[in-house]
Amino acid sequence: xxxxxLAQARAHAGRYLASALAVLIxxxxxxxxxxxxATTQAGITNSLAGQYRNTDVVVADAxxxxxxxxxxxxxxxxxxxxxxTTDTETAVRVSAAEHGKLxxxxxxxxxxxxLRWQRLSDGRFPDAPGxxxxxxxxxxxxxxxxxxxALSADPGExxxxxxxVGEVDLSGSARRxxxxxxxxTADQLATWTAGGAHHEIRAAGVDGDQSALVAAVAGALGPxxxxxxxxxxxxxxxxxxxxxxxxxxxxxxxxxxxxxxxSGLVIANxxxxxxxxxxxxxxxxxxxxxxxxxxxxxxxxxxxxxxxVASVAGVLVGVGLAWAVTRVAGALDAxxxxxxxxxxxxxVGAGxxxxxVVTYLAAMAPARAATRVAPLAALAPVEAKxxxxxxxxxxxxxxxxxxxxxxxVLAAGVRAEQVTVACGGGILLFLGVVLLGRTVxxxxxxxxxxxxxxxxxxxxxxAVGNALRNPRRTTATATALLVGxxxxxxxxxxxxxxxxxxxxxxxxxxxxxxxVVSAAPQGIPVDLERQVGALDRVxxxxxxxxxxxxxxxxxxxxxxxxxxxxxxxxxxxxxxLPQAGQISLSPEQIDALGVAVGQWLELRHDGVTRAxxxxxxxxxxxxxxxxxxxLAMTPAPVTESLWIRLADGLTDEQVNSVQSEITDxxxxxxxxxxxxxxxxxxAALASxxxxxxxxxxxxxxxxxxxxxIGVGNTMALSVLERRRESGLxxxxxxxxxxxxxxLVYEAVLVAVVASAVGVLLGLxxxxxxxxxxxxxxDVVLPSSAWLTLVVIVLVxxxxxxAAALLPARAAARVSPVxxxxx
Numbered sequence: 067x068x069x070x071x072l073a074q075a076r077a078h079a080g081r082y083l084a085s086a087l088a089v090l091i092x093x094x095x096x097x098x099x100x101x102x103x104a105t106t107q108a109g110i111t112n113s114l115a116g117q118y119r120n121t122d123v124v125v126a127d128a129x130x131x132x133x134x135x136x137x138x139x140x141x142x143x144x145x146x147x148x149x150x151t152t153d154t155e156t157a158v159r160v161s162a163a164e165h166g167k168l169x170x171x172x173x174x175x176x177x178x179x180x181l182r183w184q185r186l187s188d189g190r191f192p193d194a195p196g197x198x199x200x201x202x203x204x205x206x207x208x209x210x211x212x213x214x215x216a217l218s219a220d221p222g223e224x225x226x227x228x229x230x231v232g233e234v235d236l237s238g239s240a241r242r243x244x245x246x247x248x249x250x251t252a253d254q255l256a257t258w259t260a261g262g263a264h265h266e267i268r269a270a271g272v273d274g275d276q277s278a279l280v281a282a283v284a285g286a287l288g289p290x291x292x293x294x295x296x297x298x299x300x301x302x303x304x305x306x307x308x309x310x311x312x313x314x315x316x317x318x319x320x321x322x323x324x325x326x327x328x329s330g331l332v333i334a335n336x337x338x339x340x341x342x343x344x345x346x347x348x349x350x351x352x353x354x355x356x357x358x359x360x361x362x363x364x365x366x367x368x369x370x371x372x373x374x375v376a377s378v379a380g381v382l383v384g385v386g387l388a389w390a391v392t393r394v395a396g397a398l399d400a401x402x403x404x405x406x407x408x409x410x411x412x413x414v415g416a417g418x419x420x421x422x423v424v425t426y427l428a429a430m431a432p433a434r435a436a437t438r439v440a441p442l443a444a445l446a447p448v449e450a451k452x453x454x455x456x457x458x459x460x461x462x463x464x465x466x467x468x469x470x471x472x473x474x475v476l477a478a479g480v481r482a483e484q485v486t487v488a489c490g491g492g493i494l495l496f497l498g499v500v501l502l503g504r505t506v507x508x509x510x511x512x513x514x515x516x517x518x519x520x521x522x523x524x525x526x527x528x529a530v531g532n533a534l535r536n537p538r539r540t541t542a543t544a545t546a547l548l549v550g551x552x553x554x555x556x557x558x559x560x561x562x563x564x565x566x567x568x569x570x571x572x573x574x575x576x577x578x579x580x581x582v583v584s585a586a587p588q589g590i591p592v593d594l595e596r597q598v599g600a601l602d603r604v605x606x607x608x609x610x611x612x613x614x615x616x617x618x619x620x621x622x623x624x625x626x627x628x629x630x631x632x633x634x635x636x637x638x639x640x641x642x643l644p645q646a647g648q649i650s651l652s653p654e655q656i657d658a659l660g661v662a663v664g665q666w667l668e669l670r671h672d673g674v675t676r677a678x679x680x681x682x683x684x685x686x687x688x689x690x691x692x693x694x695x696x697l698a699m700t701p702a703p704v705t706e707s708l709w710i711r712l713a714d715g716l717t718d719e720q721v722n723s724v725q726s727e728i729t730d731x732x733x734x735x736x737x738x739x740x741x742x743x744x745x746x747x748x749a750a751l752a753s754x755x756x757x758x759x760x761x762x763x764x765x766x767x768x769x770x771x772x773x774x775i776g777v778g779n780t781m782a783l784s785v786l787e788r789r790r791e792s793g794l795x796x797x798x799x800x801x802x803x804x805x806x807x808x809l810v811y812e813a814v815l816v817a818v819v820a821s822a823v824g825v826l827l828g829l830x831x832x833x834x835x836x837x838x839x840x841x842x843x844d845v846v847l848p849s850s851a852w853l854t855l856v857v858i859v860l861v862x863x864x865x866x867x868a869a870a871l872l873p874a875r876a877a878a879r880v881s882p883v884x885x886x887x888x
Contacts, residue, residue: 086376089421093380094387097417101388104408117303118268118296120180122276123283125267126292126299128152131256134265137287141269144282149270151176154255156263160246161213161737162206170245172198172214174252180270184249189232192250195257199232201247206230213737214248215585216258226258268296334428362433369429370422377421381414461501468498480837488838492831496552499827500545507544507819508537514822515815525804529812543813544820547862551821555828555858556835562851563836577639578743580710580728585738589704594735603713603724606635610688611696612706615669615676617659623669625649626688627696627703636709643690649678650690656680671699710743778869785809785877792877802878809874810867817866821859829855 118124125141128134134152142150154174161167175191176182184191184199189208192198198214200206210230234249255263271279276295284293294302348361389407472495479488499506515530532540582598584590589612599607611627630643644650649667651659661667666677676695683690696703712724725741732739785792792805800808837845 085372085425086379089373089376089425090380090383092424093377093417093421094384096420097381097384097413098387098391100413100416101385101407101409102391104410104413105388105392106408108408117183118300119183120270121268121296121299122271123147123269123279124294124296124299125269125283125287126294126302128265128267131259131263131265134267137291138267140286141267141283144269144279144286146271146273146275146279146282147269148272149178149181151178151181151268152252153266153268154252154259154263155266156255156259157217158248158258159215159217160206160248161215161733162210167733167740168204168206168246169217170201170204170247172216172248172250172255172258174255175199175249176268177252178270181268184234187233187235189230192228192231192254194251195254196226196228197231197250197254198228199234199249200230201234201236201249203236204233204246206246208233214258215738216263228254334431365433366426366429369425369433373422373425374418376425377418380421381417384417385409462505465498465501465503465505468494468501470498472496472498476831476834480834483838483841485835485838488834492556492834496827496831499823500548503541503545503548504537507548507816507823508540510819510823511540511815514819515811525800525808526811529808529815532812540816543816544823547817547820547865548824548827551824551858551862552827552831555825555855556831557828558854558858559829559832559847559851560835562854563833563845563847564839577637578709579638579712580725580741580743582708582710582728582732583740583742584704584706584736585740586736587704589706590708590739591735592705594731594739595705595708597731597735598708598710598728601724601727603716603720604710604728605713606632606711608632608636608709609705610707610709611693611700611703613671613696613700613703615671615699618668619660621659623655623659623689625669625691625696625699626706627693628690629693633709636711638711644678644681644692646692646694647679648681648691649695650681650683650687652683652685652687652689654685655689656682669699674699778873785873789877793881796881806874806878809877810870813866813870813874814863815866817869818859818863821862824862825855825858 123141125137128137131154134154138150138152141147152174153176156172157169158172159167159169175184182191186199187202189199198212206212208230211227212230213227228248228250232249234247236247250258269279269283280293280295284291287293351361352358385407388409392407472491472493474491476488476491476495479485479491512530515526518526582590582594590609595607595609598604608628609632613625613627615623615625617623628643633643634640649669651661656663659667661680663680663682665680667680668675668677676699678691678695710728712721716724729741732741795805795808796802833845833847
């Protein structure tokens with residue numbers, strides 16, 4: 067039986083093309099994602115390994131500067147240690163002429179040549195205060211003067227200036243992912259950081275026994291020290307860089323799972339086609355003595371053979387796709403090093419397992435159907451079999467329960483603004499609709515096609531009738547496409563709704579269009595306030611005075627003094643601005659200070675005490691008081707920030723223009739000033755959402771492509787089941803073109819209904835998901851989303867035509883005599 071099954075598989079290899087293609091695409095998606103994840107991990111780990119190339123022992127976190135100094139002395143006294151260095155690293159902001167503000171890290175250089183991992187590509191290493199080297203790709207040429215501010219330093223402290231004297235080669239290094247890299251002497255880093263930097267101790271040994279040296283250093287420093295070998299520290303550093311990459315990989319695998327599910331539906335439909343096409347063949351096998359178990363085993367062996375061949379091909383295609391991505395990333399000089407293709411046995415094994423398991427499970431139902439073929443069926447024509455009443459009742463009851471419970475859970479998630487609960491309800495709702503498909507989809511096809519059918523004539527009416535006569539076939543054609551379209555529409559609607567709803571949420575969290583915050587001790591210059599207020603598209607500017615005060619519990623409170631009228635004009639939404647003798651605090655500040663709304667809060671500053679009544683403000687707001695209160699505490703306060711409101715109705719280009727003018731003015735008059743606010747966040751959010759939408763649509767198009775294969779498969783099954791019907795239509799005068807039109811029209815109706823139901827579900831799930839994040843009253847769906855949904859439905863109809871063309875041509879080529887003799 068095994069040899070017969072394999073011989074049949076070789077003789078009719080073309081039958082399995084659709085299943086093999088679906089498996090290949092799904093496996094390639096999974097393998098490419100895993101290989102790219104492993105490649106990213108290997109590339110980052112290898113690039114960081116050079117930093118610890120000559121390092122035998124690493125003390126990962128040596129504490130503050132004094133603790134690191136003592137630990138370095140202790141490590142240097144350990145027997146077998148030849149050289150020791152302390153790497154100091156801190157986050158910095160770099161301001162340079164013609165480059166604006168850059169962010170990154172500053173790292174100290176080791177004095178010992180063996181422990182200095184940096185390699186110059188131009189210039190020289192800094193050896194004196196006021197000199198730095200920069201990482202390659204920073205855009206800062208030799209001789210540039212830069213202002214460096216250590217972000218770990220105390221607020222308002224400017225670290226100093228330096229000149230670029232060298233460039234360190236960081237090509238292929240993961241350090242490029244962290245922004246601009248500066249390198250300076252340890253003494254220079256010590257003057258910049260003023261505490262708060264990260265210190266790491268590296269040591270080189272006399273011999274090569276790293277394990278013994280690690281144990282000796284750990285014994286000298288005590289149990290609280292984290293001591294590793296150089297290779298172990300490289301792996302740990304790689305894990306920190308890979309945090310975001312792991313998230314991306316998991317998201318891609320989620321989309322791969324969707325493709326796998328759709329592939330399973332397609333494979334099941336494909337094997338149903340194969341079983342239907344070979345009904346007589348299987349019945350004849352039973353007639354000559356084959357048992358039902360043998361026939362069932364033969365179908366499963368065919369499934370495993372198809373799954374194995376398609377999975378191997380999918381693994382190869384997935385590896386090829388990953389390789390192509392690495393080559394494109396290299397050509398584009400991507401900051402993530404992808405120089406080594408990480409094809410792990412786990413990725414290959416996962417791809418093969420996915421293909422084999424999905425194919426086998428999807429073929430189980432057709433295999434069971436094959437065992438029900440009686441020997442006498444060899445003499446009967448291939449016809450569609452009605453579904454047993456018990457199965458239909460169970461499916462409808464399960465679908466109705468899933469639909470009802472899904473709606474309730476989804477509504478509860480929206481009401482409670484719990485996105486996790488809403489997702490669970492959405493999944494139940496979707497499963498309920500799929501189970502009710504045999505009831506809903508044929509009826510929807512009939513309702514949609516009834517009016518056009520009258521215009522199309524008898525063939526159109528016959529196409530609509532076919533959907534009702536065999537709901538199993540109609541639903542099978544629509545299900546795979548329904549899954550892909552629903553997920554796509556959900557993501558499209560969700561992303562569009564987030565993009566339209568987020569600005570209001572941002573206004574609530576950041577009620578100011580643009581903010582300018584100074585880190586300079588003297589605060590924001592008066593000239594900057596005047597220049598910003600004179601800009602054409604700026605309608606209001608509110609300066610905030612700063613004062614530091616002490617609460618009764620000893621906590622320091624930073625007060626922001628406001629002019630109520632100017633501040634109210636600058637805000638997008640009203641805040642609880644203080645009246646005379648009041649202080650407006652956020653809920654977090656109220657809890658931290660141990661006071662209640664309406665109580666007195668005594669604040670002291672330079673011997674001056676003010677008793678203010680506490681009023682509640684929104685989350686995240688600063689401690690607001692009247693300007694007069696700040697002036698009473700501090701005779702010469704500084705302006706710490708500006709709240710700026712832009713004119714209404716500005717285009718994105720105009721907003722970008724005025725923000726650039728504000729940034730330029732701030733950069734010229736106050737190099738320490740940071741420009742932010744809701745406008746900048748809206749622009750960043752819009753860019754992220756646009757990119758995300760392109761990625762999502764591209765990924766989900768894989769699932770839709772597989773679904774279209776499924777539409778073609780079920781149309782092929784339809785042709786087999788209606789072979790005698792097609793022959794009869796030809797015998798009574800229907801032309802080949804008419805028969806093709808009948809099948810194509812039926813496919814279009816099913817594809818449009820599947821797309822419309824998927825879009826409707828996606829609309830509900832996308833809006834509900836957004837509402838579970840922002841609240842039901844704050845969800846906005848832009849008009850562009852509606853146009854996109856209409857396009858999805860139209861594309862579904864066109865896809866139905868494309869998928870039905872080959873089966874329709876095959877049906878039209880059969881002569882009436884052959885069809886009636888089947």
